[in-house]
Amino acid sequence: MKIGIMGFGVVGGGVGELIATNAESIKRRSGEEITVGKILDLRDFPDSQYKCFTKDFQDILNDPEIGVVAEVMGGTKPAYEFTKQLLEAGKSVVTSNKELVAKHGTELLKIAKDNNVNYLFEASVGGGIPIIRPLYTSLAANELTDIYGILNGTTNYILTQMIKEGETFENALKGAQENGYAEKDPTADIEGHDTCRKTAILASLAFGKFVDSDEIPCEGITKVTLEDVEYAAKFGAVIKLLGITSRAENGVYAMVCPAILDSSHPLAGIDDVFNGIMVRGEGLGDVMFYGRGAGALPTASAVLSDIIDTVKHKDKHIRLGWSEGQEGYLLDAKTLPSRFYVRLSKTEAAPETFAKKGYDVITLDGEKYKDEFAVVTPEMTGYEFDKLVSVDGELGGYNVLGKIRLVAE
Amino acid sequence: MKIGIMGFGVVGGGVGELIATNAESIKRRSGEEITVGKILDLRDFPDSQYKCFTKDFQDILNDPEIGVVAEVMGGTKPAYEFTKQLLEAGKSVVTSNKELVAKHGTELLKIAKDNNVNYLFEASVGGGIPIIRPLYTSLAANELTDIYGILNGTTNYILTQMIKEGETFENALKGAQENGYAEKDPTADIEGHDTCRKTAILASLAFGKFVDSDEIPCEGITKVTLEDVEYAAKFGAVIKLLGITSRAENGVYAMVCPAILDSSHPLAGIDDVFNGIMVRGEGLGDVMFYGRGAGALPTASAVLSDIIDTVKHKDKHIRLGWSEGQEGYLLDAKTLPSRFYVRLSKTEAAPETFAKKGYDVITLDGEKYKDEFAVVTPEMTGYEFDKLVSVDGELGGYNVLGKIRLVAE
Numbered sequence: 033m034k035i036g037i038m039g040f041g042v043v044g045g046g047v048g049e050l051i052a053t054n055a056e057s058i059k060r061r062s063g064e065e066i067t068v069g070k071i072l073d074l075r076d077f078p079d080s081q082y083k084c085f086t087k088d089f090q091d092i093l094n095d096p097e098i099g100v101v102a103e104v105m106g107g108t109k110p111a112y113e114f115t116k117q118l119l120e121a122g123k124s125v126v127t128s129n130k131e132l133v134a135k136h137g138t139e140l141l142k143i144a145k146d147n148n149v150n151y152l153f154e155a156s157v158g159g160g161i162p163i164i165r166p167l168y169t170s171l172a173a174n175e176l177t178d179i180y181g182i183l184n185g186t187t188n189y190i191l192t193q194m195i196k197e198g199e200t201f202e203n204a205l206k207g208a209q210e211n212g213y214a215e216k217d218p219t220a221d222i223e224g225h226d227t228c229r230k231t232a233i234l235a236s237l238a239f240g241k242f243v244d245s246d247e248i249p250c251e252g253i254t255k256v257t258l259e260d261v262e263y264a265a266k267f268g269a270v271i272k273l274l275g276i277t278s279r280a281e282n283g284v285y286a287m288v289c290p291a292i293l294d295s296s297h298p299l300a301g302i303d304d305v306f307n308g309i310m311v312r313g314e315g316l317g318d319v320m321f322y323g324r325g326a327g328a329l330p331t332a333s334a335v336l337s338d339i340i341d342t343v344k345h346k347d348k349h350i351r352l353g354w355s356e357g358q359e360g361y362l363l364d365a366k367t368l369p370s371r372f373y374v375r376l377s378k379t380e381a382a383p384e385t386f387a388k389k390g391y392d393v394i395t396l397d398g399e400k401y402k403d404e405f406a407v408v409t410p411e412m413t414g415y416e417f418d419k420l421v422s423v424d425g426e427l428g429g430y431n432v433l434g435k436i437r438l439v440a441e
Numbered sequence: 442m443k444i445g446i447m448g449f450g451v452v453g454g455g456v457g458e459l460i461a462t463n464a465e466s467i468k469r470r471s472g473e474e475i476t477v478g479k480i481l482d483l484r485d486f487p488d489s490q491y492k493c494f495t496k497d498f499q500d501i502l503n504d505p506e507i508g509v510v511a512e513v514m515g516g517t518k519p520a521y522e523f524t525k526q527l528l529e530a531g532k533s534v535v536t537s538n539k540e541l542v543a544k545h546g547t548e549l550l551k552i553a554k555d556n557n558v559n560y561l562f563e564a565s566v567g568g569g570i571p572i573i574r575p576l577y578t579s580l581a582a583n584e585l586t587d588i589y590g591i592l593n594g595t596t597n598y599i600l601t602q603m604i605k606e607g608e609t610f611e612n613a614l615k616g617a618q619e620n621g622y623a624e625k626d627p628t629a630d631i632e633g634h635d636t637c638r639k640t641a642i643l644a645s646l647a648f649g650k651f652v653d654s655d656e657i658p659c660e661g662i663t664k665v666t667l668e669d670v671e672y673a674a675k676f677g678a679v680i681k682l683l684g685i686t687s688r689a690e691n692g693v694y695a696m697v698c699p700a701i702l703d704s705s706h707p708l709a710g711i712d713d714v715f716n717g718i719m720v721r722g723e724g725l726g727d728v729m730f731y732g733r734g735a736g737a738l739p740t741a742s743a744v745l746s747d748i749i750d751t752v753k754h755k756d757k758h759i760r761l762g763w764s765e766g767q768e769g770y771l772l773d774a775k776t777l778p779s780r781f782y783v784r785l786s787k788t789e790a791a792p793e794t795f796a797k798k799g800y801d802v803i804t805l806d807g808e809k810y811k812d813e814f815a816v817v818t819p820e821m822t823g824y825e826f827d828k829l830v831s832v833d834g835e836l837g838g839y840n841v842l843g844k845i846r847l848v849a850e
Contacts, residue, residue, distance in 0.1 A: 057581075061577065062581075062760075154579055160724075162575040162578070162580060162728070165578055165579045166574070166575065169746060170573075170575070172749050175462075240466075298731065301710055313569075314738075315739065315741070316733075316738065316739050317733040319732035320730070321728070321731075322728065323726060323729065329725065330725050333583045333722065334579065334582075340581050344759075351753065
C-alpha cells in the first residue's frame, strides 16, 4: 500500500521518518507493507531520504497506487478542497488538521461514508495520546456524560511557569517562544482557539452531533495574572486552561476558559507541555488520558496509527458516530452553576462582610497585597455571576481585578 | 445481532444492564441492534429482566442466531473449553477473563484467526480504562519500549490506606475486605498474581510475542510494612505495586514487585482502587491511562466495547499482533540495573559509613526508630543486590528488615 503525504513540515516529516524506521512493526500491525508514494510540498527537500516530491496536487489525486493520504498541511485552504477531492476519488484521508476537522468534519465524514473510504483524525487532539479512537471504540459502549481537560501544551507550559517559577504571563510566554513551545504569533494558543477546536471535535465525537467551535464560549489565559495564581495557591488550587463539554438531556454544553482546580484533582498535576483529558461516563466513572500533547513524532505516530487503521479497513467505512448538528443543540453554558473566584481591590469592602455571606475569603500577606483580597462565591449560574459583578451587583461597587471559574470534581 | 453471556455474576450482570439501558447509543455506534440471546449460568435469577437463562452450554453453542459470546465466568475451567468450541463454531468471543487470556491467549487468538472470527479482551486489564485496544490500534505505529503501572485496585487501596491513613497492612487488608475491594481469599491480589497476569497480557500484546505469566518474577505486597512506607515518605517517595515490562534487543523483561516511586512520578498520585498504566514509545514519549481498574459497570463497558467491535468487524479477524512465544524471549530481569531500598537494624552499623560509600541514608525520628535506619543503594543489577544482602555481602552482616526496588522515571 502506498500513501501520499500532503505537507512535509514538522508532522509530515515525522510521518515519513516513522514509516522509514518502523517498517517492520508497521507491517506486523497492518498486515501490509506501507511505503510513501508521493509527497506534496511547494518547498524543495534535496536532503530528504525521499525522492518522490511533487508540487502538483493532481499527481497524488490521480495516482491509482495511492490509497491513503496523510493531510498534514494545516489550515482550511487548500486542505478542505484537497481532502474533498481525495475522498470523492475513493482515497482515505487521515489528518492532524484540527481546524479542518472542527470546521468541516461533518461534511468530510459524510463524503467518506458515501465513497466507502475513511476520514480519520486521531492526531487532531492530544498529539500522541490515544483519545479520538477510544471515543468511537473502547468507550463506545458508555453513555459518556463529560469530557474536559488540558488540551493545549503551550498554555499549560505558560501557566506552569507562572505557578512553579513565579514568572509573569509575559515572561512565561516569551520563554515558551524561546523554547519553541509557542509560535511567534501565539494568538491561537493563548486566546484559547486551539483548545476550542479540540473541544468541538471531542464534543462532536463523544456526544454524536456536530458542535461548531465558533459557537463555543472561549476565553484564553491572557487575563490570568501572577496574583490570581497566588490566590489560587493559597486556596489549595491551581489555574489551568480547560476545554469542557458535557451532555444534557436536550443537547450539550461546551466552553473554554481558565479554571481553578483543587490541587488534588488529577488534572492539577499535569504540568509543562503535557495534556490530560478526563472522560466521564455513566458506569465507567472517570478515565484520564495523559501525555505529550504535541511534538513532531507523537503527532506523527497518531497520524500513522490512522494510516494503519485505514489499511486494515480497506473498502470499509469506519463508523465514528458523528452526525450533523442541530439548531439549539449547543446549550447556553451560562446557565450552568459554578463557584467563581473574584479578586477585589480593598476599597471600602471588608473581607469579613463577605465571609459572613457564605463567600470564601482569601488574603495574602505582604506589602503587595495590602490593598486587595479575593473571594470565592457560592455556587451560581454564569448569569447570576454576571449580575453579581455588574455595576449594580453586590461586587459591582468594588474594583474587580480578576475572575475565574472554579471547576469541581 | 444476538449475543450470549456466559456467567451472570458481577460483570455479566453489568453487561446485561448496559445492553438494556444503552440500547440506542449501542445501535448508533455499532450500526446494529444488539440484544441478549442466551445467558449461561448454573444459578437461577428469577428477578432478572432477562428470561433467556440456560444451564446448558450447548444451547449457546448451537444457537445460530448468536454471533458473539461474552465469556465473563472467570477461571480456565470450563472457560477454556467453551471458548475454544465457540471460536471453532465461528462465533466471536469477548472476555474479561485475564487468567484465560494470559494462559491460552496465543492459542485462542490463532483459533479465532483460523475461523475468521475475533477473540477480544479489553476488559482483562484496567477495567473500563481503554488500554488493550490502543495497544493494537492508536499506539500501533510506535515501537513501544516500556509499559508499567498500577494494575490492581485492591493492592493499591491497601497501600493507599497504609500511606495516607497510617494503617498496618493487616488492618488495611481487613478494611478492603469489609469495603468489598478485596476477596475473602485475597491471595491472587496481594501476592501479585493478578498484576502478573495483566503484565503478561500487556507484554504479549505490546511487544508482539507471548510472555508466560508463570515465568515472570512476581512479588506481592505482603512484606511491605508501615515502616517501609514511612522511610519512603521521608525519602520523598511512595510504595506502589507495579507490573513492569520493557523491550530489549533480544527479548523482553517483565516483573511484578512493590516499587518505590518518587512522589513527583505521575503514578505516585494514583490512589485507592484506581489504576494507572504508563506506556512509553520511541517518539511517542510517555502516555498514561488512568481510571477505575475494576467494578461491575466499568468492566462491563469494556466487554461491551469489544462486543460492538466484533459486530462492526463481522467476518473479519482483527489483527492484534500477538504471536507465539519463543524460548529465551523472556529475559532475566535480575540483570536490569536499579537502586534498592534496604531497611536495616542498627547493630554495629553506623549510618555514616553508608553515606560515605554513596548510599543515601534515611533515618526517622522517634523511639520506634531508634534502633534502625534505611539506606538506598547505588544502581546495581538484581544479582549484585542479592550478593550485597547475602551472608557474606556488605549488608549481609546486618539484619535486613526490608528491601524494595526503586523505579525511576
